[in-house]
Amino acid sequence: xxxxxxxxxxxxxxxxxxxxxFQVRSGxxxxxxxxxxxxxxxxxxxxxxxxxxxAGRVTIGGQPYRQLTNAPRRVGAxxxxxxxxxxxxxxxxxxxxAQLSGIPARRVDEVLGVVGLQDVASRRSKGFxxxxxxxxxxxxxxxxxxxxxxxxxPVNGLDPEGILWVRxxxxxxxSEGRTVFVSSHLMSEMALTADHLIVIGRGQLLAxxxxxDFIARNSTAHATVRTPDDAGMREKLSKALSEAGGLVQPxxxxxxxxxxxxxxRISDLAHEIDVRLWxxxxxxxxxxxxxxxxxxGAVDYRSTQDPRQGLQxxxxxxxQGYQQAGYPPQGQYPQxxxxxxxxxxxxxxxxxxxxxxxxxxxxxxxxxxxxxAQPYGQQPAGPPPQPYxxxxxxxxxxxxxxxxxxxxAPPAAPAAPPVVPPTAPSLNKSDSEDAR
Ligand SMILES: Nc1ncnc2c1ncn2[C@@H]1O[C@H](COP(=O)(O)OP(=O)(O)OP(=O)(O)O)[C@@H](O)[C@H]1O
Numbered sequence: 001x002x003x004x005x006x007x008x009x010x011x012x013x014x015x016x017x018x019x020x021x022f023q024v025r026s027g028x029x030x031x032x033x034x035x036x037x038x039x040x041x042x043x044x045x046x047x048x049x050x051x052x053x054x055a056g057r058v059t060i061g062g063q064p065y066r067q068l069t070n071a072p073r074r075v076g077a078x079x080x081x082x083x084x085x086x087x088x089x090x091x092x093x094x095x096x097x098a099q100l101s102g103i104p105a106r107r108v109d110e111v112l113g114v115v116g117l118q119d120v121a122s123r124r125s126k127g128f129x130x131x132x133x134x135x136x137x138x139x140x141x142x143x144x145x146x147x148x149x150x151x152x153x154p155v156n157g158l159d160p161e162g163i164l165w166v167r168x169x170x171x172x173x174x175s176e177g178r179t180v181f182v183s184s185h186l187m188s189e190m191a192l193t194a195d196h197l198i199v200i201g202r203g204q205l206l207a208x209x210x211x212x213d214f215i216a217r218n219s220t221a222h223a224t225v226r227t228p229d230d231a232g233m234r235e236k237l238s239k240a241l242s243e244a245g246g247l248v249q250p251x252x253x254x255x256x257x258x259x260x261x262x263x264x265r266i267s268d269l270a271h272e273i274d275v276r277l278w279x280x281x282x283x284x285x286x287x288x289x290x291x292x293x294x295x296x297g298a299v300d301y302r303s304t305q306d307p308r309q310g311l312q313x314x315x316x317x318x319x320q321g322y323q324q325a326g327y328p329p330q331g332q333y334p335q336x337x338x339x340x341x342x343x344x345x346x347x348x349x350x351x352x353x354x355x356x357x358x359x360x361x362x363x364x365x366x367x368x369x370x371x372x373a374q375p376y377g378q379q380p381a382g383p384p385p386q387p388y389x390x391x392x393x394x395x396x397x398x399x400x401x402x403x404x405x406x407x408x409a410p411p412a413a414p415a416a417p418p419v420v421p422p423t424a425p426s427l428n429k430s431d432s433e434d435a436r
Pocket of ligand 1: 014
């Protein structure tokens, strides 16, 4: 188990990680999520004893990494797949790592087989593709058959087959009782791989809960309702649904997004006012939607439109027009900093519950022009309306960063990318165990 308590890291005036406390349990895959620059790699480096915390501590099995007996044989990690001597072959690279930790050379060929690099084992790694480099890095992490594994963006650059392989590998490692801590920006992948999530924003803990709970607490179920292509009918239904307590918002494609009313109730209301429905479907948020919702106030790097493109803003995702439920909107962060660790989001809104979001930007009194409503061959006058456009602009100023006292300059960070020595195979395991 990995346990962080009040973990803080400052680089001069920059607070990269602030007061992080969490546990990463064995027998599960724990996803480590956060926007760019939120402190994931810094946290992993502190776990591995590559950076010293400015405050707090982090332990593996109760002890800091550097005090672990046989530490390189108990913990395997992939932090930077490029941390390889490009002039060495894959086999030579792994042999070097193995020799540093007293791992038998035969283990090198085992892990080469596990990651699928056996046929290119003699090739110099500088000629490897991004995905091949990732596989080599993963082989290095597995070399010692460790009980604790950390992977920083392991699927970066992998093709779909490789991504599936990593997913299965992570799940298998966890099912063997190991501790698997993995960072990724690929939400769809994390949803399939992780059991538990630790989410940070600007160095602070935003969530520590199961994937299921995370989605439930950071999303609102809604219904997609579609009427025949008749603005009058849509408006009539929209009015009735709003009067019944629903939150109704127009979708770009002419459908209505309804929050706060059960599906049968929507159906009954439509029936009562004699409006036919072409679609009435439930929508559950994905991990990506829930993640975007939670972290939107903690994103440092946000793109703006290229004025030379001469293109319109792409159609925003419907979620973007929404006020965050339980999380301060962008640019309006509380002066006191972020919500404390363990901060609970508002309970998820079920179908029957009233909507938790603020009033929509635009009720459906003015339905957006439908490109298909134009007579055939006639172009709509002007660009189609962007009902959410006002809410998608990047803020002039990013949200205020958590205030932390300026610390004296810490020792310089290691220049070389961190490579954690691999661990030796446990003696009571068969040589081909990884190949199961
Ligand atoms: N050695 C260092 N010296 C100064 N600042 C640093 C150093 N390492 C990291 N930082 C800063 O700390 C913050 C957290 O960086 P970190 O690399 O941990 O984020 P991350 O969540 O891993 O980002 P990404 O998802 O982009 O990989 C960033 O603002 C980064 O610039």
